[in-house]
Amino acid sequence: MIATLQSRTSHFNLNQLFFSLVAAAFLFFPGKTLADEVKAVIDRTRMTPEESAQLSIIVPGGEASVDVSVIKDFKVISQGTSSSIQIINGRVTREARYNYALLPLKEGALVIPAVEVRLDGKTYKTNSIQILVTRSQKEDHGRRPLFAEAALSDENLYVGQQFIYTLRFYTAVRIANAGLQQPDFNGFTSKEIQRKEPFRQIVDGQEYTVTELAYILTPLKSGRIEINPAVLTCDVVKQRPGSRRGFPFDSFFDDPFFSGGAELESRIVKTLPMEINVRSLPPDDGTEKFSGLLGRIDLQVQLDQNKLKMGDSATMTIIISGQGNIMDAQLPEMNIPDGFKLYPDSPQDEVAPGPNGYSGKKTFRVALVAVAPGNYEIAPIRLHYFDPADGKYHTLASSAFGLEVLPDEKQADLKIVGQAQTDQIPKIKKKKVEFSEQDILPLKDGLEAVENQKELSLSWFVMLLLIPGFSAWGALALIRFVGKEKSPSEIMAKRASIALKNARQKGLAEAEGLALLHKALMAAVFARAGLQQEAATYQEVENLLRQTALPGETITQILGLLADIDSARYGGSLGKRTGYELLLDKTKGLIRKILP
Amino acid sequence: MRNGYKIAWIVLLGIGLAKSLYAAEPAGRFLAAVKQYQEKDYAGAAAEFQQIAAGGMVNGALFYNLANAYFKSGDMGRAVLWYERAQRLLPRDPDLKFNLNYVRSLVKDEAGTTTSPLYQVLFFWNHLLSRTAILWCAVFGNMLFWMVVLLQYLLRARILRYFSYFSGLLALVFIMTAFYNYYEYAFQKQAVVLPETLAVRAGLSDEDTELFRLHAGSRVRIEKEKDDCYRILFSEGKIGWVKKSQVEVI
Numbered sequence: 039m040i041a042t043l044q045s046r047t048s049h050f051n052l053n054q055l056f057f058s059l060v061a062a063a064f065l066f067f068p069g070k071t072l073a074d075e076v077k078a079v080i081d082r083t084r085m086t087p088e089e090s091a092q093l094s095i096i097v098p099g100g101e102a103s104v105d106v107s108v109i110k111d112f113k114v115i116s117q118g119t120s121s122s123i124q125i126i127n128g129r130v131t132r133e134a135r136y137n138y139a140l141l142p143l144k145e146g147a148l149v150i151p152a153v154e155v156r157l158d159g160k161t162y163k164t165n166s167i168q169i170l171v172t173r174s175q176k177e178d179h180g181r182r183p184l185f186a187e188a189a190l191s192d193e194n195l196y197v198g199q200q201f202i203y204t205l206r207f208y209t210a211v212r213i214a215n216a217g218l219q220q221p222d223f224n225g226f227t228s229k230e231i232q233r234k235e236p237f238r239q240i241v242d243g244q245e246y247t248v249t250e251l252a253y254i255l256t257p258l259k260s261g262r263i264e265i266n267p268a269v270l271t272c273d274v275v276k277q278r279p280g281s282r283r284g285f286p287f288d289s290f291f292d293d294p295f296f297s298g299g300a301e302l303e304s305r306i307v308k309t310l311p312m313e314i315n316v317r318s319l320p321p322d323d324g325t326e327k328f329s330g331l332l333g334r335i336d337l338q339v340q341l342d343q344n345k346l347k348m349g350d351s352a353t354m355t356i357i358i359s360g361q362g363n364i365m366d367a368q369l370p371e372m373n374i375p376d377g378f379k380l381y382p383d384s385p386q387d388e389v390a391p392g393p394n395g396y397s398g399k400k401t402f403r404v405a406l407v408a409v410a411p412g413n414y415e416i417a418p419i420r421l422h423y424f425d426p427a428d429g430k431y432h433t434l435a436s437s438a439f440g441l442e443v444l445p446d447e448k449q450a451d452l453k454i455v456g457q458a459q460t461d462q463i464p465k466i467k468k469k470k471v472e473f474s475e476q477d478i479l480p481l482k483d484g485l486e487a488v489e490n491q492k493e494l495s496l497s498w499f500v501m502l503l504l505i506p507g508f509s510a511w512g513a514l515a516l517i518r519f520v521g522k523e524k525s526p527s528e529i530m531a532k533r534a535s536i537a538l539k540n541a542r543q544k545g546l547a548e549a550e551g552l553a554l555l556h557k558a559l560m561a562a563v564f565a566r567a568g569l570q571q572e573a574a575t576y577q578e579v580e581n582l583l584r585q586t587a588l589p590g591e592t593i594t595q596i597l598g599l600l601a602d603i604d605s606a607r608y609g610g611s612l613g614k615r616t617g618y619e620l621l622l623d624k625t626k627g628l629i630r631k632i633l634p
Numbered sequence: 635m636r637n638g639y640k641i642a643w644i645v646l647l648g649i650g651l652a653k654s655l656y657a658a659e660p661a662g663r664f665l666a667a668v669k670q671y672q673e674k675d676y677a678g679a680a681a682e683f684q685q686i687a688a689g690g691m692v693n694g695a696l697f698y699n700l701a702n703a704y705f706k707s708g709d710m711g712r713a714v715l716w717y718e719r720a721q722r723l724l725p726r727d728p729d730l731k732f733n734l735n736y737v738r739s740l741v742k743d744e745a746g747t748t749t750s751p752l753y754q755v756l757f758f759w760n761h762l763l764s765r766t767a768i769l770w771c772a773v774f775g776n777m778l779f780w781m782v783v784l785l786q787y788l789l790r791a792r793i794l795r796y797f798s799y800f801s802g803l804l805a806l807v808f809i810m811t812a813f814y815n816y817y818e819y820a821f822q823k824q825a826v827v828l829p830e831t832l833a834v835r836a837g838l839s840d841e842d843t844e845l846f847r848l849h850a851g852s853r854v855r856i857e858k859e860k861d862d863c864y865r866i867l868f869s870e871g872k873i874g875w876v877k878k879s880q881v882e883v884i
Binding site: 476479488506510 | 692706729737773779780784809
């Protein structure tokens with residue numbers, strides 16, 4: 039365990055070296071050379087990754103400069119320097135001791151390379167030391183005076199799911215000056231659970247004092263997250279060889295710490311780094327609004343009364359309890375009828391960290407102030423959360439509540455104003471606003487002030503009133519005049535006139551001409567009688583004409599003419615044009631007599 | 635022929651220019667008056683506004699400004715007079731209402747009741763609308779009535795008959811109101827006391843007994859006029875004679 043150092047300055051040849059050694063031995067150091075006195079001491083050559091080794095570099099003669107940067111396989115922690123003076127056989131020797139804790143960075147056969155020491159302008163270099171670092175074996179525990187362990191309550195987690203990180207330090211020896219460097223817990227929120235008293239535990243036949251620390255960790259992101267090792271630094275109290283043992287009178291003084299027979303050995307132990315797998319929450323079907331709660335959750339809802347008067351209030355108590363992030367719970371959505379005003383109270387949080395994580399309850403109280411009478415039903419309160427135990431979303435729902443609101447005569451004129459409860463509104467005494475000073479309002483400076491707004495004169499006003507009346511009267515007269523209907527006599531007289539006119543046309547066929555003459559004569563007869571019709575028998579014609587003031591002779595002439603025309607029409611041709619002309623003239627003459 | 639056209643154009647341009655100058659003059663005066671008012675030359679502003687009004691300009695805003703200027707220059711009587719005149723044209727103007735109420739509150743005499751409150755309720759439209767608005771409501775209401783009558787004759791629709799009754803009634807109300815307003819304007823004149831203190835006497839002469847005193851801004855009704863005097867009614871039982879120059883008809 040002790041390696042002799044070799045000076046780097048030994049660039050002499052063998053003769054020179056031999057000569058120097060002999061000279062030094064004889065002249066200055068009869069036993070040892072300086073190079074022999076410079077020592078590097080390691081307390082073990084075999085260790086586990088969680089253990090540390092103690093490296094001391096002893097330099098005789100005084101303070102030196104020690105360069106440990108060449109040690110790459112270990113994390114080197116300086117633990118200070120000590121010096122001692124010894125007087126042996128009248129000779130005074132001085133010695134400096136440079137102490138380092140070495141933490142292995144990997145497993146295997148690791149090397150502490152030669153360390154350079156500069157003393158009095160000279161540089162010395164140690165030999166390298168090999169240390170075997172292997173995984174701890176259970177059977178090794180029995181031989182290890184102290185070690186550390188870390189454990190996780192769960193290694194496959196969801197984002198936001200809490201779990202417990204437990205740190206245990208096992209000590210089978212007395213330690214002093216213990217210091218803990220906990221992991222930095224990057225990627226988590228952490229909360230230390232109240233520490234338990236150290237307890238005793240037997241591991242592989244060896245009794246240890248176990249100090250346990252536990253943390254509630256909540257991952258903030260998904261993926262693989264590493265938790266750094268926790269490091270415990272301490273001094274192991276050791277019995278100094280040759281110190282007294284078994285003092286018969288006082289066991290107290292048997293303690294090497296007090297008896298002066300103890301020495302402290304610095305030690306460092308650490309846990310292994312740990313890695314956990316964090317998953318994102320699975321997608322929700324979206325039918326319910328996710329509350330953000332993860333864990334084992336319970337919901338209780340109570341309504342303190344089911345009948346109240348208008349203006350009074352009922353209190354709805356909603357308790358969300360269980361294990362998980364209860365402290366993050368928000369007031370669930372409430373579908374309250376319009377007949378109520380809601381006034382939520384500040385929620386009460388009774389959530390505490392425990393050995394299994396956060397647990398407790400959060401209580402919400404909501405005052406429902408009735409503002410309108412009636413029978414109401416308050417819909418169930420629902421809470422949608424995620425349970426990591428089965429990896430599923432769950433929905434809790436309370437029952438529906440019936441609430442009857444009775445009218446209150448005393449408070450009939452109660453009006454709920456705004457959001458505040460009536461009894462919470464500070465009563466403000468209304469004050470009549472008074473003028474502090476008075477003056478008139480300013481000018482109207484728009485140029486519309488110089489647009490004339492003269493009134494209508496009386497004469498114009500009367501005229502404007504009369505114009506619509508006269509216009510309407512004129513329009514009515516015109517409409518009447520234009521749309522006046524003709525009498526049957528006028529219509530038939532017009533027809534007679536037209537038929538006679540057509541009958542006089544030249545080149546007209548005889549039969550056509552005779553038909554027109556018949557039509558003209560009949561139309562004249564109907565016009566005389568005041569009838570609008572097309573045909574009649576001779577007897578009807580005679581009867582009609584008898585009712586008029588026509589002389590009997592004229593009636594006879596008319597009937598005779600009708601007979602002549604008809605006999606010519608249906609009896610055969612007239613033969614001569616002059617016969618038609620005669621009938622035309624007769625018809626014309628009689629129509630003049632008939633028409634009034 | 636060409637010369638004839640030229641002359642005609644020149645005449646037309648001259649007429650246009652004269653018209654624009656005529657129109658611009660009140661505007662210029664008005665802006666000058668506003669400036670004087672803002673520079674606290676209230677008497678000067680009142681004189682300018684008065685000039686515009688004397689030119690035949692009838693406008694509620696102008697009368698309001700004139701009243702403001704008179705009030706600021708300390709002429710309470712004329713201030714009330716012009717506010718009252720403005721109110722006939724702008725009966726719902728909030729600024730006018732505010733100023734008139736304020737100025738009335740400064741009048742020393744307690745206002746006599748010349749108009750019955752019942753009348754104000756029954757004929758509310760005559761207080762909500764200006765005289766001009768009532769006139770035009772009558773004209774258009776009458777027009778509407780005759781149109782409906784004509785349509786009803788042509789279409790023979792039963793509903794138009796009821797509409798004609800309604801429009802006829804509406805038109806009648808506004809026509810009667812308009813005629814009443816003409817009558818009131820011609821025969822029931824209201825006036826405002828102009829001097830700081832006015833002695834109302836039992837007769838036309840200055841030697842006649844002084845019955846009571848009125849102060850600037852008090853509103854009176856003119857009952858009769860004779861020579862250069864009005865017989866006025868201030869309130870129930872308070873009748874007397876004053877000089878025409880001491881009051882001005884609204």
